[in-house]
Structure formats: C-alpha cells, structure tokens
Amino acid sequence: MTADPETRLRADARRNRDQILAAARAIFADHGPDVPMEEIARAAAVGVGTLYRRFPDRESLIREIARENFDRMLSQARAAADEEPTAWAALVRILRHSHELQLSIQLAMLSPMAHAVLQNDPKTEEFRTGLLRTIDEVVRAGQAEGSLRTDIDTGDVAILAAMLLRRVPKGRFTAIADLATDRCTAIMLDGLRAGVGTALPGRPLTADDIEPPGRTTPR
Amino acid sequence: MTADPETRLRADARRNRDQILAAARAIFADHGPDVPMEEIARAAAVGVGTLYRRFPDRESLIREIARENFDRMLSQARAAADEEPTAWAALVRILRHSHELQLSIQLAMLSPMAHAVLQNDPKTEEFRTGLLRTIDEVVRAGQAEGSLRTDIDTGDVAILAAMLLRRVPKGRFTAIADLATDRCTAIMLDGLRAGVGTALPGRPLTADDIEPPGRTTPR
Amino acid sequence: MTADPETRLRADARRNRDQILAAARAIFADHGPDVPMEEIARAAAVGVGTLYRRFPDRESLIREIARENFDRMLSQARAAADEEPTAWAALVRILRHSHELQLSIQLAMLSPMAHAVLQNDPKTEEFRTGLLRTIDEVVRAGQAEGSLRTDIDTGDVAILAAMLLRRVPKGRFTAIADLATDRCTAIMLDGLRAGVGTALPGRPLTADDIEPPGRTTPR
Amino acid sequence: MTADPETRLRADARRNRDQILAAARAIFADHGPDVPMEEIARAAAVGVGTLYRRFPDRESLIREIARENFDRMLSQARAAADEEPTAWAALVRILRHSHELQLSIQLAMLSPMAHAVLQNDPKTEEFRTGLLRTIDEVVRAGQAEGSLRTDIDTGDVAILAAMLLRRVPKGRFTAIADLATDRCTAIMLDGLRAGVGTALPGRPLTADDIEPPGRTTPR
DNA sequence: TATGAATGAGGATTCATTCAT
DNA sequence: GATGAATGAATCCTCATTCAT
Structure with a gap:
C-alpha cells in the first residue's frame, strides 16, 4: 500500500514535482494545456x-493540475456557502473567486484536450458533482430568499460562469483583462x-443538463 | 481586369472552392483554426x-473565412442599427445573430492563431472598426433613450459579447448548446x-480599450 | 513512318513547341534542368x-534540348576542324564557342539529372562520339604540327573544357562572368x-577514358 | 561560460554529431547540399x-560544414604561404590541396543554396577574406620572383581554381576523377x-572582382 | 534519480503528372 | 489541341515519448 504520491518522495524529488506543477499551472492558465x-x-x-x-504522460499532468485546482475550488465554494450570511452573498463570493475558477473552467469545460483527458476521471467527477451540488444549494436558497431570479436553475448559473470566466487569450486585452x-x-x-x-427563452437549465446522469464512456 | 477571385473560376474549381470554404467554416467554428x-x-x-x-497556406484560408464572415456580420449589424425602431431592439438583434457572431468572435478575438494572421490585415481592420462604430452608435442611442445602463460603454458590450459567444467546444453540451x-x-x-x-467596478470600457488607437505593430 | 516530330505540326502547335524549347533552353542554361x-x-x-x-515528361524535354544543342555543337566543331588553317586555330575556335559549349557541357557532363536522362540515349551517344572524334583529330593534328603539348590526349582536353566551361551559378559574378x-x-x-x-602526373587521358567502350546500361 | 559546442557533449551525442558531420561532408562534396x-x-x-x-535546420548544418572546412582550408593556405621556399611552390601546394579545396569551393562559390546560406555569415566572410588575402600575397610574391605571369591577378587565380576544382558529379568519371x-x-x-x-583578353581580375567591397546585402 | 539524447510518427507544403473542361 | 485544376507522393520540420548515461 503506497501512500499519496505527494507523500513518499525524497526532498529533492518533491521539490521537482512542485516546480513542475507550478510551471504547468502557470502555463496552462495562460496558454491552455497544449504546449x-x-x-x-x-x-x-x-x-x-x-x-x-x-507524470508518465501529458494526460496525467493535466489530471493532477485539475485535481489540485478542483479541490481548492470546491472547498472555497463550500466555505462561501457555509459562511456567507445570505445566499446571494455566497453566489457573489463564489463567482468572484475568478482566478481559481478560471483555471477550473479552462480545464473542466474548455480545452478540448483537457476535456478528453478528464472524461471519466473519478476525481473530476467528484469535483464536478460537489461543485454543482454546492451551487444548487446556493441557487435554491437565493431563490427562496428572493434575491435570485426564479426562471433559472443551477445549469444556467454554471454555464454562464463558464462562459464568462474563460480566459481571454493573453496578448490581447492584457491591460484590461482583469477589469473586464x-x-x-x-x-x-x-x-x-x-x-x-x-422572460427567458426555453426552460431553466438544471445541473443534470450539464452532467447528464449516465453520460459516460466515450470510445 | 480580373473580377473577384470567386468569379472567374471554372465551374468545377468553383464548386471545390466553395466546398473548401464551407468545410473550413464549419470546422473553424467548432474547433478553431488549428486543425x-x-x-x-x-x-x-x-x-x-x-x-x-x-489557398496557398493556412493563413490565407483563415483570412478568407474571416473576410466573408466579417462582411456578413458587419452588414447585419448595420441593418439592425438602421432598421430597428429602438436602439435596444437593435442591440438585441445584433447580439442574437449568434451564429455569425460566434465565428466572428472566434476569429477576431479568440483564436491566437487567427489573431496572429489577421493582425494588420486591412479588411479585418475595416471590419473591426466598422463593427465597433456601429455598436458605439447603438450604445449611445440606447443610453440616450434610457434603455441601456449608463455606467457601461462600447468596450464592455463588445467584451461581454465576446465572452458569451465563444463556442463551447463540441462534444460537451451539444444538446443544449444553442439554448444555453x-x-x-x-x-x-x-x-x-x-x-x-x-455599481460596477472600475470605469466604463470604451471602444478604444479594445482597439487602442495606434496599436498595429505585430510581434 | 511518321516524319520528324518537328515537321508534322499545326502552325500554332509548332509555335508552342518552339516557345517551350526556347524557354527551357534559357532556364536550363542558367539554373540547370531541375526547375x-x-x-x-x-x-x-x-x-x-x-x-x-x-514532352511527356521532364526527361524527354531535357533530351530534346540536348539533341538540338549537340547537333549545333557538333557541326560547329566540324566546321572549325575543316576550315581553320592550323589545328591549333581549330582547337581555339572550338573551345571558344563557349555559349553553345557551355550548355552542351551542362547537359552532357554536369547536371546529375541530365546525365541520368541522357545515359544510353542513342542521339547523345552519337554526339559524344562525333565530338570526341573531332577533338581527337584536332589534337593529333596539333601535336603533329608541334603546337600542342604531347603529354596530353583527347580526354585531357575534353575534361579540361568541361571543367572550365561550366556556368558559374547566376547571381554571383554575373558582372564578370563572361570575361572570367x-x-x-x-x-x-x-x-x-x-x-x-x-611533367604532368599519371598518363595522358584518352577519349576512351571518358567514354569507355562498352560501358552502357546502368541498373 | 560553455565551451565549443563540439566540446561539452555526452560521449554518445558527440559520436553522433561527428557521424552526421562526416556523412554530410561526404554527401555535400559529391552531390552538393540539397539532398x-x-x-x-x-x-x-x-x-x-x-x-x-x-542542427536545427539544413542551413545550420551547411554553415557548420562550411566553417570546419574553411578553417582547415585557411590554415593550410597560410601554412603553405609561410613554409614554402618560393611563392610558386606555395601556390602549387595551395591549389593541390584539392579535396579540402574542392569542398570549400562547392560551398563558398558554387552551390546556390550554400551561397544563400553563407551570405553574411561572419565566419564565412572571415574565411573568404583571409583566403583571398593569402592568395593575394602569394600572387604578388610570385610575380615579384618572376615565376607567375604578370597579366593576371588574384581574382583570376581564384576563379580558375573554382572552375577546375568543382567536383564532377559522381557516377561519371569516378575511375579517373582524381587523376583528371x-x-x-x-x-x-x-x-x-x-x-x-x-595576351589575355580584358584586364586582370582582382580580389575585389570576386568580393566587391561593400556587397553584403542579400535580396 | 536526473538528465538530455534519440527516435519516429505526424503535420505542412511543394511539385510532377494526370485529367476534366 | 489547350488549359489549368486535381491528385498524391515526397520532403521538411516538430514534438511526444523512450532510453542510455
């Protein structure tokens, strides 16, 4: 039974691992994962x-970056849901964790490569489910407290966030990117x-619209 | 005096050219231009x-796709501005031409490759300028008529549209993509x-924030 | 029995053929035959x-250019041998027909492509034999009349000419090429x-050193 | 401070590099640099x-081959000028280093590709200048000592050598190539x-006719 | 274990030759 | 018969991955 890969490493090996992850995180956030x-x-x-x-191949590196990020993201969302006085405040706090959230979204939804890699990765599933559940909670609470419009659902919020928080490719807009x-x-x-x-067109999009139950295996 | 390159081609060549453009249009819109x-x-x-x-190289293909699309997009925007009874209606119509607009945005703002290619392409400049000017017009009219909030400017609208209208990579969300x-x-x-x-953070983003006057130089 | 390809052609076809040959001649002389x-x-x-x-393929074009040129070259050499008062004068005249001779040498000895093509082409054989025989004649006459050194033979003269008369690639030395x-x-x-x-090293090189009797078929 | 690229390489890498250079040298000398x-x-x-x-591209390989060869060639020429008792003997020795000199000439003067690559390569410049200066020295000394005809100059010698020492394409004359x-x-x-x-036609060709001062600019 | 060298498959582009108009 | 379009094989170069030191 080996322990966490993070644990049983010689000090220098550990340092290398960390440097690699830091470098990959930075590069992935800026240029996406196909460098x-x-x-x-x-x-x-x-x-x-x-x-x-x-990391035996690019995929496993992507996977690791994603897991780290998903972990952080999820706990931030949970903290927001638990600590904020109103559901609206929680939603605002979640959606404004933009840096972390941006990378999450890059990885979870945007990069075709990352997307392919993360398909069926259990840890990703766990994250996605957890995050969606948290948003779900906040959404319902917000609608209950009367702060959030009622013709939307969790899926709408998630997709909207995904679309807005994609990083615009560096080089263009750099100066105003954060403000924008x-x-x-x-x-x-x-x-x-x-x-x-x-009135909005169609019907509210739910969490299941994003993560259709029993979607699963490609190829 | 040769006419449009589109014009003076043998029937079969013409058909092939059209097929190529159609194929490229579809593929670019879905996967971006680096296939x-x-x-x-x-x-x-x-x-x-x-x-x-x-198309002697990938660049010239991208350029051609972009020009076509930009032409169509610009004239649709102009038509909206000219024909709709209110500025608000014009804005709505422009932003809902989503298919055409999506490809425009892919090409003009998102794909790093397309961006590099289109740098300093006069036709692109013309398009960008024209489109921004049209939006500018609509934005001011909307604020004048009291339908559009006054703490924003053209740049905000353009960026917001760019962010929302990026196509989500195919394969995910296909079913609900259009509705979303x-x-x-x-x-x-x-x-x-x-x-x-x-209240919004910062200051209104103007057209110049997107297209800083005297930007030009590549590399 | 069809007549000379040059003969039975419609006027326009004939004109085309001539234009092609003229163009190829010029280009081959300057850049060699692999354009x-x-x-x-x-x-x-x-x-x-x-x-x-x-010309069904590049080879047949090369072959035709070579034949023309070889014909002209050979008759010039014969004329020199026949008309000049001394063997030395004939040799000088032959070696100074540099333009025609340059192309001959490009084709017969230098371009690997042309060389491959002309291998075993009967017309080329005929030319080579004829030209060598003429030089042979002049060489012996020159040695007999006491104008040409006696420790050389036809092969030496041919190779020396071949080396000297290769065209230097255009672009470099253009200004002084002819003088040089x-x-x-x-x-x-x-x-x-x-x-x-x-004293020269080795032994005189004869015509047979260049065209070993019974060399023939490659591959 | 890294040493010569040739120096700090792992043993196996070094061996490979040497094999590559040897192969390229042989092939370039025989077929020129566009294989x-x-x-x-x-x-x-x-x-x-x-x-x-x-060698990140063909050009850098050509460049390296050229440098090596130029180095060797130049020092041989200098040695000849310095060590031989008469200028004539020095000239003979220089022009007979034919193998090395052949490749030099291929690269420095003949192959259009090599020529393009070496344009403006400082090391090539250095070589060309150095070699021409050495020949210049020998030429003047030879004329002073009465062994070399006085109606020629350095450019004549260089061009003559260039023309004579081009390698005849392999396959033809192989047997007698060296003797010839x-x-x-x-x-x-x-x-x-x-x-x-x-009497020779025209005027003596000088070193400057070959390397016109202030030529440099490509294209 | 860390390193960087070696490998080869894959993508871009050119060009000889064939074929539809 | 002339034209220029279409094809695909060949070549350049890059990069993911494996392996020797």
Missing part, C-alpha cells in the same frame, strides 16, 4: 526526463438578480 | 493539393438594462 | 498541359601549348 | 530527429607560369 512538454520542463527548470518520471472580467461578472450578477428580467 | 489541413481537405472531399492551390447561448445572452441583456444594476 | 515544370510552362507562356502534351570565362579559357590554352609545360 | 535530410541522417545512421536536434583533377591542375599551373602566355 510542448519541453517548454513545461524548461519553465520548471528540470529535464524532460524528470517531468516524465513524475470583474465588470462582466458584475453585469452577469445584475442579470441574475430577481425581479429585473424579461 | 490539420488534411482534415479540412477531407471534409471538403478534395485532395490537399487542391486545398493548397486555392440564447439564455445567457438574454441574461446578459437583462444585466445591461438601465436602472437595474448595482 | 519546376510550371515555371518552364510559364516562361513559355503556355499551360503545363501543353508542355506535357509536347574568356580569360580562363585563354590561360588553359596557354597551358596546353607545346613546350611550356612541366 | 534530403533523411538521406543524410541515414548515412549517419541516426534518426532525423537526432539530426535536427544537432591533378592533371588539369597541373595544366592550369603551366598556363599561369610566367613567360609562356599569349
């Missing part, structure tokens, strides 16, 4: 060999507020 | 050689409505 | 199709003059 | 990838000897 492995190794100041020893994200988030929140809206 | 050229050729049911005869886009657009519009909003 | 076929067609102001109708060729030829002739030389 | 990279790799018994790791080269060189030297010559 040359050598570039990641270089940014981590290790050889490719070392990178491949720690904040303003868009705020506008979105205004659009979600109870009582303001016109 | 193998062979795949595009296969989708168009021609050999690679034919693809390269029409429509609902998100509607929620965004509600958030833009005058009188509903809380 | 794109399209370029030759363009220079001849015909479509590739026409080029291929006249003339001066080198003159120096070479001085080196061939009777009585001046130091 | 498929795969063929070079095969001849060196490595994969293409390895070839490209060492030696004999032609000897005849050329006889033609350069003082006192023997008829």
Whole structure:
C-alpha cells in the first residue's frame, strides 16, 4: 500500500514535482494545456526526463493540475456557502473567486484536450458533482430568499460562469483583462438578480443538463 | 481586369472552392483554426493539393473565412442599427445573430492563431472598426433613450459579447448548446438594462480599450 | 513512318513547341534542368498541359534540348576542324564557342539529372562520339604540327573544357562572368601549348577514358 | 561560460554529431547540399530527429560544414604561404590541396543554396577574406620572383581554381576523377607560369572582382 | 534519480503528372 | 489541341515519448 504520491518522495524529488506543477499551472492558465512538454520542463527548470518520471504522460499532468485546482475550488465554494450570511452573498463570493475558477473552467469545460483527458476521471467527477451540488444549494436558497431570479436553475448559473470566466487569450486585452472580467461578472450578477428580467427563452437549465446522469464512456 | 477571385473560376474549381470554404467554416467554428489541413481537405472531399492551390497556406484560408464572415456580420449589424425602431431592439438583434457572431468572435478575438494572421490585415481592420462604430452608435442611442445602463460603454458590450459567444467546444453540451447561448445572452441583456444594476467596478470600457488607437505593430 | 516530330505540326502547335524549347533552353542554361515544370510552362507562356502534351515528361524535354544543342555543337566543331588553317586555330575556335559549349557541357557532363536522362540515349551517344572524334583529330593534328603539348590526349582536353566551361551559378559574378570565362579559357590554352609545360602526373587521358567502350546500361 | 559546442557533449551525442558531420561532408562534396535530410541522417545512421536536434535546420548544418572546412582550408593556405621556399611552390601546394579545396569551393562559390546560406555569415566572410588575402600575397610574391605571369591577378587565380576544382558529379568519371583533377591542375599551373602566355583578353581580375567591397546585402 | 539524447510518427507544403473542361 | 485544376507522393520540420548515461 503506497501512500499519496505527494507523500513518499525524497526532498529533492518533491521539490521537482512542485516546480513542475507550478510551471504547468502557470502555463496552462495562460496558454491552455497544449504546449510542448519541453517548454513545461524548461519553465520548471528540470529535464524532460524528470517531468516524465513524475507524470508518465501529458494526460496525467493535466489530471493532477485539475485535481489540485478542483479541490481548492470546491472547498472555497463550500466555505462561501457555509459562511456567507445570505445566499446571494455566497453566489457573489463564489463567482468572484475568478482566478481559481478560471483555471477550473479552462480545464473542466474548455480545452478540448483537457476535456478528453478528464472524461471519466473519478476525481473530476467528484469535483464536478460537489461543485454543482454546492451551487444548487446556493441557487435554491437565493431563490427562496428572493434575491435570485426564479426562471433559472443551477445549469444556467454554471454555464454562464463558464462562459464568462474563460480566459481571454493573453496578448490581447492584457491591460484590461482583469477589469473586464470583474465588470462582466458584475453585469452577469445584475442579470441574475430577481425581479429585473424579461422572460427567458426555453426552460431553466438544471445541473443534470450539464452532467447528464449516465453520460459516460466515450470510445 | 480580373473580377473577384470567386468569379472567374471554372465551374468545377468553383464548386471545390466553395466546398473548401464551407468545410473550413464549419470546422473553424467548432474547433478553431488549428486543425490539420488534411482534415479540412477531407471534409471538403478534395485532395490537399487542391486545398493548397486555392489557398496557398493556412493563413490565407483563415483570412478568407474571416473576410466573408466579417462582411456578413458587419452588414447585419448595420441593418439592425438602421432598421430597428429602438436602439435596444437593435442591440438585441445584433447580439442574437449568434451564429455569425460566434465565428466572428472566434476569429477576431479568440483564436491566437487567427489573431496572429489577421493582425494588420486591412479588411479585418475595416471590419473591426466598422463593427465597433456601429455598436458605439447603438450604445449611445440606447443610453440616450434610457434603455441601456449608463455606467457601461462600447468596450464592455463588445467584451461581454465576446465572452458569451465563444463556442463551447463540441462534444460537451451539444444538446443544449444553442439554448444555453440564447439564455445567457438574454441574461446578459437583462444585466445591461438601465436602472437595474448595482455599481460596477472600475470605469466604463470604451471602444478604444479594445482597439487602442495606434496599436498595429505585430510581434 | 511518321516524319520528324518537328515537321508534322499545326502552325500554332509548332509555335508552342518552339516557345517551350526556347524557354527551357534559357532556364536550363542558367539554373540547370531541375526547375519546376510550371515555371518552364510559364516562361513559355503556355499551360503545363501543353508542355506535357509536347514532352511527356521532364526527361524527354531535357533530351530534346540536348539533341538540338549537340547537333549545333557538333557541326560547329566540324566546321572549325575543316576550315581553320592550323589545328591549333581549330582547337581555339572550338573551345571558344563557349555559349553553345557551355550548355552542351551542362547537359552532357554536369547536371546529375541530365546525365541520368541522357545515359544510353542513342542521339547523345552519337554526339559524344562525333565530338570526341573531332577533338581527337584536332589534337593529333596539333601535336603533329608541334603546337600542342604531347603529354596530353583527347580526354585531357575534353575534361579540361568541361571543367572550365561550366556556368558559374547566376547571381554571383554575373558582372564578370563572361570575361572570367574568356580569360580562363585563354590561360588553359596557354597551358596546353607545346613546350611550356612541366611533367604532368599519371598518363595522358584518352577519349576512351571518358567514354569507355562498352560501358552502357546502368541498373 | 560553455565551451565549443563540439566540446561539452555526452560521449554518445558527440559520436553522433561527428557521424552526421562526416556523412554530410561526404554527401555535400559529391552531390552538393540539397539532398534530403533523411538521406543524410541515414548515412549517419541516426534518426532525423537526432539530426535536427544537432542542427536545427539544413542551413545550420551547411554553415557548420562550411566553417570546419574553411578553417582547415585557411590554415593550410597560410601554412603553405609561410613554409614554402618560393611563392610558386606555395601556390602549387595551395591549389593541390584539392579535396579540402574542392569542398570549400562547392560551398563558398558554387552551390546556390550554400551561397544563400553563407551570405553574411561572419565566419564565412572571415574565411573568404583571409583566403583571398593569402592568395593575394602569394600572387604578388610570385610575380615579384618572376615565376607567375604578370597579366593576371588574384581574382583570376581564384576563379580558375573554382572552375577546375568543382567536383564532377559522381557516377561519371569516378575511375579517373582524381587523376583528371591533378592533371588539369597541373595544366592550369603551366598556363599561369610566367613567360609562356599569349595576351589575355580584358584586364586582370582582382580580389575585389570576386568580393566587391561593400556587397553584403542579400535580396 | 536526473538528465538530455534519440527516435519516429505526424503535420505542412511543394511539385510532377494526370485529367476534366 | 489547350488549359489549368486535381491528385498524391515526397520532403521538411516538430514534438511526444523512450532510453542510455
């Protein structure tokens, strides 16, 4: 029975692992996950060999980055739900954790490569389920307390967040990227507020619309 | 004096060219512009050689797709601005031309590759300028008529649209993609409505924030 | 029994054929025979199709160019041998026909492609034999009359000419190319003059060293 | 501070690099520098990838081959100028280093591809200048000592050497190639000897005719 | 264990040749 | 018969992954 991979490593090996993850995190957030492995190794100041020893292929690296991030994201969302006085405040806090959330969304929903990799990864499932459940909770509470419009559902909120929080490719808009994200988030929140809206087309999108029960296995 | 490249082609060549453009349009919209050229050729049911005869490299194909799309997009926006009774209705109509607009946004703002290619392409400039000017017009009119909130500007609208209308990678959400886009657009519009909003952070983003005057230089 | 290909052609077809040959001659002399076929067609102001109708592949074009040139070259050499008062004068005249001779040498000895094509082409054989026989004649006469050094033979003269008369690639030396060729030829002739030389290494190279009897079929 | 690229390489990498250079040297000398990279790799018994790791593109391989060769060639020429008792002996020795000199000439003067690559390569410049200066020295000394004809100059010698020492394409003349080269060189030297010559056309060609001062700019 | 070298498959592009108009 | 379009094989180069040191 080996323990957590994170645990039983010699100090230097551990340091390498951490450098690799940090480098990959930064690069993935900026350019998405399809950069040359050598570039990641270089940014981590290790050889490719070392990178491949720690993560046998690109997929496993992506998977690890995703897990870390998902973990953090989920606990932040839980904390928001538990600690904020109103559901609305919780929603605002969740949606404004934009940096962490951005990477989550990159990985969970946007990059086709990451998406393919994470398909059927149990840890990802766990995260997705957990996060959706938390949002679900907040959404219902918000509607109950009268702060959130009632013609929407969890799926709407998740998709809206996913769309808004994708990182705009670096190089363009760099100067105003953060401000733009904040303003868009705020506008979105205004659009979600109870009582303001016109009728929406279709029907509320639920958590199941995003994670259809029994979707599963490709190939 | 040769006419439009589209015009003076033998019937079969013309058909192939159209098939190529159609294939590329579809593939670009779904996966962005960095798919193998062979795949595009296969989708168009021609050999690679034919693809390269029409478009000497990937860039020129991207450029052509972009121009077509930009042309259509711009004239639709102009028509909306000119024909709709209120500025608000014009804005709604523009933002709901989502299919065309989605590809525009992919090409003009999102894909790093497309972005690199279109840098300094005069036709693209023309489009960007024209479209921004049209939105500008609609935004001011909307604020004047009291339908659009006054703490935003053209840049906010453009960025918001860019973020919302990016296509979610196929394979995920396919079933509800269109509905989701429509609902998100509607929620965004509600958030833009005058009188509903809380205070936004920062300052209104203008057209110049997106297209800083005298940007140009690549690399 | 069909007549000469040159003979039974409609006027326009004939004109095309001539344009193609002229274009190919010029291009081959400057850049050697491995330029794109399209370029030759363009220079001849015909479509590739026409080029291929006249010359079913690159080889047959090369072959035709070579034959023409060889014919001219051979008759010039014969004329020199027959008309000049001394053997030395004939040799000088032959070696100074540099333009025609340059192309001959490009084709017969230098371009690997042309060389491969002309292997075993009967017309080439005929030319080579004829030219060597003529030089042979002149060489023996020159040695008999005491103008040409006696420790050389026909093969030496042919190889020396081949080396000196290769065209230097265009672009470099363009300005002085012709002068340089003339001066080198003159120096070479001085080196061939009777009585001046130091001992040469090895043995005289004969015509057979160049065209070993019964060499024939490759592959 | 890293040492020579040749120095700090793992033993096996070093061996591969040497094999690649040896293979390229041989192939370039015989066929010029535009052979498929795969063929070079095969001849060196490595994969293409390895070839490209060492030399990121064809150009850098050509450059390296050229530098090596130029270095050797230049020091041989200097040694000849310094060590031989007479200028004439030095000239003879220089022009007879034919193998090394052949490759130098292929690269420096003949192959259009190599020529393009070496344009503006400082090391090449250095070589060309150095070699021409050395020949210049020898030429003047030879004319002063009365062994070399006085109606020529450095440019004539360089061009003559360039023309004579081009390798004849393999496959033809293989048997007698070396003998032919030696004999032609000897005849050329006889033609350069003082006192023997008829008047040459034009004017002496100087080093500057070959390397016009301030030529540089490509394209 | 860390490193960086080696490998080869895959994607871009060119061009000789064939074929529909 | 002329044209220029279509095809696909060949070549360049990159990068994921494996392996020797």
